[in-house]
Amino acid sequence: MRYALLFVWIGCLCGTAQAQQLLVKNVTVIDGETGIRPRKASILIGNGIIQKIYTKAPRHIGNATVIDGEGKFLAPGMMDAHVHLATVVDEDIRKARLQTDSIMGNMVRHGITTVRDMAGNAPYLAACRDDVRSGKTMGPDIFFAAQFAGPGYFDLIRRSGRDGDLGNSAWYRALMSGMNVATAIQSAKAAGVTGIKIYADLDAALIREITEEAHKAGLKAWSHAAVFPCKPAAVAAAGVNSMSHANDFAFQQLPGDTLEIGKAWQALYRKEFQLDTLAQIPLLRQMALQNIFLDPTVFHAENNKMHSAAIVTRLAHALGVQIVAGTDWIYPNTGAIPLLQEMLLLQQKCGLSAAAVIQAATLNGARACGLSDRGAVRKGMRADLLLLSADPLQDLNVLFQPVQVFIKGKPAL
Structure with a gap:
């Protein structure tokens, strides 16, 4: 047919x-x-x-x-609001593009017409986006982020084997108190980003400053739910546009105003850890009041034995938080599509109706990107x-x- x-x-x-x-x-x-x-x-x-x-x-x-x-x-065409097409780009750009173009073609064949890339090589993503928009390449329309984090995070990434200009480019920016955030934001905007991904190793004051400067520049502020050492409540209080990873909301119940990342993750993976939903309710209500989208990545969480994600997402939906469907998962060139698994989990484990799941994968994704022309x-x-x-x-x-x-x-x- x-x-x-x-x-x-x-x-x-x-x-x-x-x-x-x-x-x-x-x-x-x-x-x-x-x-x-x-x-x-x-x-x-x-x-x-x-x-x-x-x-x-x-x-x-x-x-x-x-x-x-x-x-x-x-x-409507669907949107995966949490992908990574260019986190690591092969030195052989032609080879990398063949791989990326194949992945994007598979997305379109399965109904995905827009994606939000949550941090990667901006010039590479811009080239992919431009080729799609010109008709040279079949793929979804691409909107992408610059990743802002503290210098300690980028030092950690270098020690793990990644090289290049991590922390020193417009799209991977190391920030600390006293630096000119507005200038960093403008550089990211010039690189073609739609939003700033607020990631790690940032204090509450800097998270708020990044958010405010992004909004002044006409960009979105997209954040991890927990931006260590900050808890999710500090991120929501900054007024970001969306928060990723529902499992991270479990950090809210840990003692202390700030958290050390290693100890915090150890606490969540202890057998005796139990999610305290009473600690999540005020935070989720604040998100609903401020129209902050939740990008829960339940499929990613379930695959990493982070079962709090589904519970938090169910509670968030019940409290009126708008859910966005995103996977944060590796896409294949052919065959199964991770977004389907995310959407089935939203329906089967998180209490969303089929209609609400479709909205999460269409209209809500568009709105999280500030797009009023689709979804x-x-x-x-x-x-x-x-x-x-x-x-x-x-x-x-x-x-x-x-x-x-x-x-x-x-x-x-």
Whole structure:
């Protein structure tokens, strides 16, 4: 069916060189926001965006190519909001790009049309992003972060064998009190980042200063939940836009105003450790009040025996914190996609409905990046869409087996 639809599209284009629009008729729309119920509609796409949504299918629209969506479903393209495509880049750039391009192609084939890369080599990521946007490479649209941490963190990374300009580049920046944070932020912005990833070895005052300067520069502040020696409450109090890794919230219950990283992790991995949800409730309520997104990475946590992540995520969702689907996991060139596992865990272990899980992987990811042009099926939004053979609200697996993927209204498969 996928190829039949594609041949119809190509045939129409060949027969009508002027064709600029696409009409998906009589399809059931899954909007991307839980409050909007599925509805039968016809979607007109032109110039890469959704031009109009008809409740009653029009008989004819100029030179529009028509796809019959009867019995099918249309959903927003998905977003993995926590990936790492360029943490370590092979010295052979051509070889590295072949690998990355293959991974990105696999993402698109499985319905992922946008990613948030949470720290990597900025020039490399910018080149990948530009090639995708120009049509040279098939891949998801890429938004990426610069990683800010204290000098002690980068020293630790060097001792583990990593070399290069760690801590001295615009995208891997070592900061300490007294340094010019605003200048560092501007350098990161010039490198093309959308947000600053606040990572480790920073005190509460510096976390707040990074957050404030990022916002002044029009960038997002994305943070680990625990930025040692700071606890999660200090991160939330700084007013960041999103916090990653739900398991890190367990550090909030450990004694002391600040934590030593080694001892803190030892405490969490002791057999007798039990998550105290009463210690999490005030923090999660603060996040909900401040509209701070939670990027829980439950799949990553479960694979590392960090079972507090699912409990914290369930509680956060119940308290009104907006959940963002991200994996922080290695993506393959072919086959299984980690985002599916994250979404199934959000549904099965964290109490999210299928509709809420879809919102976590579409609209919430876009909002966490400050994007208002995607993540839902609405007039004026980018036509990053998935045509599906069955209802994803009944089975999330369907999202990863699209009949067709459209990126800016064009078939990507």
